[in-house]
Amino acid sequence: MQSRNFKLFNLHSVVVILFTSLFFVNIGLAEQRTTHDSHKIEKQANLNVTLHTEPEMIEAGKFTTLMFKLTDEKGEPFTDLMVHHDRILHVLIVSENLQIVGHIHPEDFESRDILAELDGTYTVHFTFPLAGKYILALDVMTEDTEFSKYLYVDVTGTKKMTDISQDFRREKIVNGYTEEGGDRLAKAVDLADRNTKSKYYVKIDAPEKIKAGEMVHITYSFKRDDKPITDFVPFLDAPMHFAIVSTRLDGILHTHGTVLMNGKTHKMMKKDPHAGHNMKKPATTGHQHQGTTPEKFGPSIMLMTKFQKAGVYQIIGQLKHKDQILFPTFMVEVVD
Template identity: 25%
Template sequence: MNKKMMILSTLLTFSLLAGCGNANENAPANENNHTSGHGASHDQAGNQAENQADNHGGHGAEQIPVSDNLKASFAFASGSAKANEETEITVQITNKDGSPVNDFEVNHEKLLHLIIVNHDLSYFAHIHPDFKGDGKFTINNAFPAGGKYKMFADFKPVGGSTTTLSEWMDVEGKEGEHAAVTPDSKLVKEVNDKEIELALTSTKAKEDVTLTFDIRDAKTKQGINNLEPYLGAVGHVVILSEDAGQYLHVHPLDEKATGPKAQFATSFPKSGTYKIWGQFQHRGEVITVPFVVEVK
């Protein structure tokens, strides 16, 4: 090989090595690394789901939901619950292998939010069990009637994102009358001497929607501008589909707002009838106001 050919061969070798180095720099360091986050709301479909509607920043479709690796077991301490009797509820959070989860982040002032509704959504409770260690939370609650109740455990494990796990439970006793979940003809309600009006920018599925609650004194019609923080924010909103299969827990756009308006952003995952509960605090009293809307 003459001198010119040797020089050309050497240059070609260096060029190929440099190209391989650049390709390695652009490749992902670990294909199993997944990231997630949460924003103004999170939703749940079926028995187990991670927040999806709140991930406005977006993440790859290949992401493994945190809830795929977590389980929630709901039980009554005595083995059963009877209507109108105080009963201890136990919520056990475990990993997929059955080992208890012990590291939770404080999420709106609590480690776990427990939402309870009955079969026709006429009963609603938003309570906060105490953490006992070994993945176990407990709280006492009295159910107003017998029948089926769905429990939603809403929490955030350390290093994970907001997760909601749920289960239907049976309560012994005479069931209340089954009422249809019927859309309200007018989105104005009076609760505890407050008049609350709800406005939605859209009632179409899969569209961004802003919910605006206007809170006034029922007698004077004057706006209330001294709302107090409830769980660290001006208010909280829980939304359920008629069959309780779709769950949304929505946080306000401006957590430090004091009224009379409180705004929340979310999107309805599919068409159907939804019940909305807005929760606010004024002069030490928590106000819970329900609305029912039809989403097309």
């Protein structure tokens, strides 16, 4: 008990010191911005991400530490990040067969190392359930732009993942997973899993033919025990998150849904998705980027997106009902 108090006290001091030093760092950067605008743009064009894992050879079913080192074009730590969607850095993980998904953040783990983050190293932990290839997408935001980077890892082991199976159903029963508090669900989710008790009915309305390069509207409707669900709650500062991946595994688009109210989009969401954003809460590191989502909503949520190329895409959704995190996932074919 005593040692724990001591630890907390220390952590508190560290946080106070960090806040104080961040204040000065931010002022320094703000000044640099007004005087060296061209330098800033150059810096923003280059975010390099390198991944170091522990253990180096990732094995299926074994706890793995993933350390992402973010640097600018000069190799200097890239630390000027804003909290967006409640997190400083988002990591989306999708398996090659598009059946295993993870959505994790440095803040999701008690072992979070803020000092390392100030040096550009962000750490998450994950247990890859099956052997095979996975794509990892990183999303971060600075004051003026968003960055998306992706990389791959190969996971060894005897339990291999299945091949991609094509499933173009537009109605499904999906599982709910109990959140681990604070919008956290740090474990891998197998979309093919049929064994959970919490069940939801989901239907999508999408165009018969989805064409590459065209704006597409897909509406999700949710029911439970035959009743429309009207009390979804925001999850990570959005009504619904999406990870869109093609069978080519050539990137992940991380985007967000819009609440539909009486058939219309919610008034706060009508404009540019970023127009309603402002900075509210103080952040632990970096600045804060806050969106607007109604406190309760449902049963309809809309995804507006464009598919750049023809192909087969898995649209992995994520949203929250009470303490349940749902992953409504639908596969669509996109044609030229």
